[in-house]
Structures are given as C-alpha cells and as structure tokens.
Amino acid sequence: MKAGPRGGLLFLAVLVVASLLAPYLAPFAADALDLANRRAAPSLVHWFGTDELGRDVLTRVLVGARVSLAIGVLSALMSAAIGVAVGAVAGYAGRWIDDALMRATDAMLAIPRLPLLMLGAAVLQPGVPMLILLVAVAGWMETARVVRAEVLSLSSLDFVQAARAIGANPIGVIVRHIVPGIIPAATVATTLAIGRGILLESTMSFFGVGVQPPTASWGNMLYQAQTAMTSEPWLAIFPGLFIFATVLACNAVGDAIGSSPTQRQSV
Amino acid sequence: MRGLIVRRVLQSVPLLVLISVLVFALLQAVPGGPLAAYLENPNVRPQDIERLRAAMGLDRPLAAQYLSWLWAFVRGDWGYSFADGRPVLDRVLERVPATLELVGASSLLALCIALPVGVTASVHRLFDRISSFGAVAGISLPVFWFGLLLQLVFAITLGWLPSSGRSSFGVSSFADRVAHLVLPVLVLAAVQAAAWSRYLRRAMRETIGRPFMNAARVRGVSEPGVLLRHALPNALGPFITVVLLDAAMMASGAVVTESVFAWPGVGSLFTESLVKRDYPVLMAFLMCGAVAVMVLNLVADIAVRTIDPRTRGAA
Numbered sequence: 001m002k003a004g005p006r007g008g009l010l011f012l013a014v015l016v017v018a019s020l021l022a023p024y025l026a027p028f029a030a031d032a033l034d035l036a037n038r039r040a041a042p043s044l045v046h047w048f049g050t051d052e053l054g055r056d057v058l059t060r061v062l063v064g065a066r067v068s069l070a071i072g073v074l075s076a077l078m079s080a081a082i083g084v085a086v087g088a089v090a091g092y093a094g095r096w097i098d099d100a101l102m103r104a105t106d107a108m109l110a111i112p113r114l115p116l117l118m119l120g121a122a123v124l125q126p127g128v129p130m131l132i133l134l135v136a137v138a139g140w141m142e143t144a145r146v147v148r149a150e151v152l153s154l155s156s157l158d159f160v161q162a163a164r165a166i167g168a169n170p171i172g173v174i175v176r177h178i179v180p181g182i183i184p185a186a187t188v189a190t191t192l193a194i195g196r197g198i199l200l201e202s203t204m205s206f207f208g209v210g211v212q213p214p215t216a217s218w219g220n221m222l223y224q225a226q227t228a229m230t231s232e233p234w235l236a237i238f239p240g241l242f243i244f245a246t247v248l249a250c251n252a253v254g255d256a257i258g259s260s261p262t263q264r265q266s267v
Numbered sequence: 268m269r270g271l272i273v274r275r276v277l278q279s280v281p282l283l284v285l286i287s288v289l290v291f292a293l294l295q296a297v298p299g300g301p302l303a304a305y306l307e308n309p310n311v312r313p314q315d316i317e318r319l320r321a322a323m324g325l326d327r328p329l330a331a332q333y334l335s336w337l338w339a340f341v342r343g344d345w346g347y348s349f350a351d352g353r354p355v356l357d358r359v360l361e362r363v364p365a366t367l368e369l370v371g372a373s374s375l376l377a378l379c380i381a382l383p384v385g386v387t388a389s390v391h392r393l394f395d396r397i398s399s400f401g402a403v404a405g406i407s408l409p410v411f412w413f414g415l416l417l418q419l420v421f422a423i424t425l426g427w428l429p430s431s432g433r434s435s436f437g438v439s440s441f442a443d444r445v446a447h448l449v450l451p452v453l454v455l456a457a458v459q460a461a462a463w464s465r466y467l468r469r470a471m472r473e474t475i476g477r478p479f480m481n482a483a484r485v486r487g488v489s490e491p492g493v494l495l496r497h498a499l500p501n502a503l504g505p506f507i508t509v510v511l512l513d514a515a516m517m518a519s520g521a522v523v524t525e526s527v528f529a530w531p532g533v534g535s536l537f538t539e540s541l542v543k544r545d546y547p548v549l550m551a552f553l554m555c556g557a558v559a560v561m562v563l564n565l566v567a568d569i570a571v572r573t574i575d576p577r578t579r580g581a582a
Contacts, residue, residue: 004400004403103281103282103285104285106282107282107285107286107289107557109560110282110286110557110560110561110564111286111289111553111556111557111560112518112519112522112553112556112557112560113516113519114519114522114523115518115519115522115537115549115552115553115556116553118522118537118538118541119293119541119549119553120293122541122544122549123293123296123297124296195407199407199409202409202411202412203409203410203411203523206409206411207526207538207541208542209541222411222412222415226415229415229418229419229423230423233419236412236415236416236419237416240409240412240415240416243409243412244404244407244408244409244412247407247409248403248404248407250407251403251406251407252403255403
C-alpha cells in the first residue's frame with residue numbers, strides 16, 4: 001500500500017476516534033457559550049478560534065465530525081445494500097427485469113443529483129436519519145451498475161454454470177457463488193460513496209437544507225460562516241479543511257483498493 | 268446515423284416519463300400540496316382555497332392531474348413562478364446565456380488542462396504520481412468551500428478580482444466581464460479538469476498496451492508520434508463518452524458555483540427558488556436538467572461514432 005492511502009486510513013482512524021472521544025478530548029463543551037470571547041481569532045486557547053456565540057470551533061468541528069461521518073458512512077452502506085440488490089438481481093435475472101431495473105437506474109442518473117437532493121430536503125425538511133436515507137437513495141446507481149457488470153461476467157463462469165445446471169436455487173446461487181465475487185467491486189464503490197455522501201451532506205447543509213442548527217455538522221458550520229468571511233475567515237477555513245481532508249482520504253483509500261492486484265484479478 | 272438518433276430518442280421517452288413521475292410525486296409530497304403558499308396566507312379564506320382547488324383541477328384524480336401537467340409541460344406551459352408571477356419558461360430562458368458562458372469557459376479551460384495532463388500521466392511515472400494526487404484532490408474539493416477560499420484570497424484580501432456577479436454596476440466593458448468570470452471559472456474548471464484528466468489517463472493506458480502501438484513503433488514512428496497520432500485518437504472516443512455522461516455532475520457543480528459567486532445563471536436561479544420554495548421553477552429545473560443530460564448522452568454516442576469508425580457497425 002502506498003503512502004497516500006495509508007495516510008488516508010490513518011487520518012480517518014484518528015478522526016473517528018477523536019470524534020467519538022470528543023467530550024473528553026475537546027477543551028470546551030460543544031454548546032458552551034463564551035460571550036466575552038466571541039469571534040476570537042485562533043489562539044493557543046482556541047486553536048481554531050471561536051464563532052459568533054463564543055463557541056469553540058475546534059470542539060464543534062470534532063462534534064460535527066460525528067454527524068458528517070455518520071451520514072457519510074451510513075448512507076454509503078445503505079446505498080451499497082440497494083445497489084448490490086438491484087445490480088445482482090438485474091445481472092442474474094436478465095431479460096425484462098434487467099431492462100426495467102437498468103432503465104430506472106439510468107433515469108436516476110439523468111437527474112442532477114445535488115439539485116434533486118436539495119429539493120427533496122426542502123420539501124421533506126428531514127432530521128439526520130431521514131437525511132441519511134435521502135443521500136442513500138440518491139447514491140445507489142453507480143454501485144448497481146458496477147455490480148451488474150460483475151454479475152454478468154461471473155454468471156458466465158463454469159462454476160456458476162455448473163451450480164445452475166444441477167438445479168440449484170437461484171437465490172442460493174447468488175448468495176453463495178456470485179456475492180463473494182462482487183465484494184471487491186462493491187467495496188470500492190462503497191468507499192467512494194462515503195466521500196460523496198459527506199460532500200453531498202456538507203453542500204446541502206451549506207445551502208441550509210441539510211443538518212439544521214444547533215446540531216453541528218461541517219456543512220452548516222460553513223453556512224453560518226459565509227456571512228463572516230471578511231472578518232472571521234477561520235470560521236469557514238477549518239470546517240472546510242476537514243471536509244476536504246476526509247473526502248480526500250476516502251477517495252485515496254477507494255482508489256487504492258480499486259487498483260490493488262487482488263481487485264484486478266477478480267475483474 | 269439517422270436510425271440511431273431515432274432509436275435513442277424513442278428509448279429516452281420511457282426514461283423521461285419515469286423522471287416526470289418522480290418529479291410530479293415530489294411536488295405532491297410538499298406539505299400542504301401545491302397550494303401550500305396560499306394556506307399560510309391569512310387573506311385567503313378556506314372557501315377561496317376550495318375554489319382554487321376546483322379551478323386548478325386539484326380535486327381531480329392524481330393520474331388525471333399528472334397527465335394534464337405533463338401535456339402542459341411538453342407544450343412549454345411550465346406554469347408561473349410563485350416568487351414574481353412571471354412564466355417559469357421566461358425566468359429559466361433569461362438565465363441560460365450566463366450559464367452557457369460560465370460552463371463553456373470552464374469546460375474549455377478544463378480541456379486545456381486535462382488533455383496534456385492526461386496524456387503525459389499515461390507515459391510518465393513521476394508525473395503520473397503527482398497528477399493523480401492532484402486529480403484525487405480536485406474531485407474531493409468541496410466546491411462551495413473552494414469558492415469561498417478563492418473569494419477570500421483574490422477578492423477580499425488581495426482585491427485583484429470582483430467577488431461576485433457577472434459585471435460591475437453601470438460598467439459594460441469586456442475586461443470587466445472577464446474579471447468577473449475568472450474566479451467562478453477557476454472553481455468549476457478545477458473539478459472538471461480533475462475528473463477529466465483521470466478519464467483520459469485511464470483511456471490512454473488501455474490504448475497503450477494494444478498491439479497496433481508496437482506495430483506503429485516497428486514501422487519507425489517516433490515515440491511522440493505514436494502517442495499523439497495513434498494512441499490519443501483511439502483514447503478520445505471513450506474519453507468523450509465519459510465526459511458527456513458526466514453532464515449531470517457538471518449541473519450540480521454549476522448550481523454550487525453560481526450560487527457562491529452570485530452568477531446570474533440557471534444554477535443560482537435554482538438556489539434562489541429553493542429559498543423561496545418556488546416549486547414550479549424547481550420542477551422545471553429538474554426536468555430540463557434531465558432532458559439536457561439525455562441530449563448530451565445522445566451527442567456522446569454520435570460523437571464517438573464520428574470519431575471512431577470501429578463503432579459504426581455496432582447497434
């Protein structure tokens with residue numbers, strides 16, 4: 001494994017631990033107001049500065065990491081479940097089922113994803129669990145396509161043909177013979193979906209239709225920061241830096257899995 | 268070729284119907300339904316709401332409502348904006364030139380970066396390492412944050428460029444227009460160039476291993492000649508396909524970029540309408556976006572067939 005993905009994994013691990021331990025690690029309570037120290041520039045006490053209510057930005061970044069990471073990871077796992085199910089059924093069943101499922105996938109891919117999500121969120125005004133569901137429903141198509149292609153190539157292999165020939169139950173064949181073969185491809189797609197989910201959530205929150213204050217997420221911290229760009233740029237710089245670094249880490253790890261030798265053999 | 272176009276247009280009809288059902292269903296999910304804007308207005312009495320429902324046909328079955336909505340949409344009757352009462356079609360059309368200007372300029376810049384970077388990365392190891400990292404960083408950038416940073420550095424701190432808008436008030440010089448274009452184009456082009464250079468590198472790598480490359484070398488073609496005259500044309504087909512298939516991504520990027528820089532295009536119309544819950548405009552945006560993506564997919568097919576003679580026989 002090269003330095004990039006290794007660094008990415010390390011960063012993600014540290015971030016997950018730090019956000020879980022945020023109440024113990026963070027120097028301040030997440031919603032502690034310090035009105036005497038409002039809009040303080042980064043210093044040794046407040047590493048990332050404070051916001052317009054005197055809340056410590058570092059603390060809020062760590063606490064916000066929980067929300068942002070939870071949305072990224074859980075929505076990616078749900079996308080993976082939907083995508084694998086659609087892709088496996090389409091690839092294995094073939095004929096009209098394949099046609100119908102792939103047309104639906106194409107239709108979803110043809111609608112610009114972010115505007116669709118923003119509209120959905122504006123209409124439904126979701127809490128965090130609903131937001132996870134929305135991001136997942138908007139992100140399963142890539143996985144479905146990759147999995148379908150993989151299933152098609154696996155289905156033509158001898159051991160699958162043999163299982164079919166002796167009359168094995170189709171669902172049994174999918175679960176026992178096909179699914180193990182699509183795990184590498186599905187893993188890559190899921191890793192990339194985590195980064196995409198975090199980007200989508202932060203963008204939605206930045207436009208005020210994602211995670212709602214007072215719950216902190218990286219995106220809504222930037223939403224609150226954009227009016228203060230001239231006077232308190234640190235409010236925007238640090239949460240954005242964390243979004244960037246986290247998505248970069250996910251993409252680097254996903255790329256590395258995708259181009260590793262074990263992955264290449266199974267294609 | 269004409270057969271292909273007709274076939275693809277016919278294939279896209281069920282797709283468009285699916286999308287229109289989805290968009291229509293979203294409108295129905297609005298709390299309070301399509302008349303939500305009137306429900307909260309104290310000057311509108313309950314009997315007025317009933318009268319409106321009957322007048323607008325909202326008391327009919329959903330299927331009938333859907334069909335008449337679809338038929339009106341196809342004829343270009345997209346309803347009236349909640350925000351200012353003007354026809355939605357007019358509001359959308361007046362924003363199109365600004366978006367075309369922005370997306371056109373950024374696509375051009377992105378191509379100028381992606382072509383040399385993608386080709387060089389496919390043959391040069393060290394450059395590949397560096398450019399691959401740059402490309403992954405580019406696709407990982409939160410677009411809105413990158414835009415804010417550029418505004419902070421180049422508009423607020425250095426004061427070199429205007430931070431937002433398409434032109435200064437009362438000024439109509441070419442230089443002023445270009446100055447306003449620079450930052451949003453940089454933001455959009457960074458994302459596009461990152462994605463496109465990756466596609467081109469991959470397409471080039473797949474071409475470089477092919478036997479005809481060695482055949483060309485054996486015939487004494489120089490190494491740059493092999494690369495540019497034999498590998499690149501073969502890689503361009505798949506490259507153009509993925510670039511055009513990515514059009515939906517570009518639409519999302521344009522929405523964010525235009526909003527951050529207050530660029531008066533279709534994308535910022537979307538976020539403005541989102542704040543005002545201007546559903547007719549939002550629906551029209553999604554439908555147009557989907558149609559645009561499909562048209563670009565068709566263009567991709569035609570372009571590949573024109574560039575790559577091998578694909579002409581296939582269905």
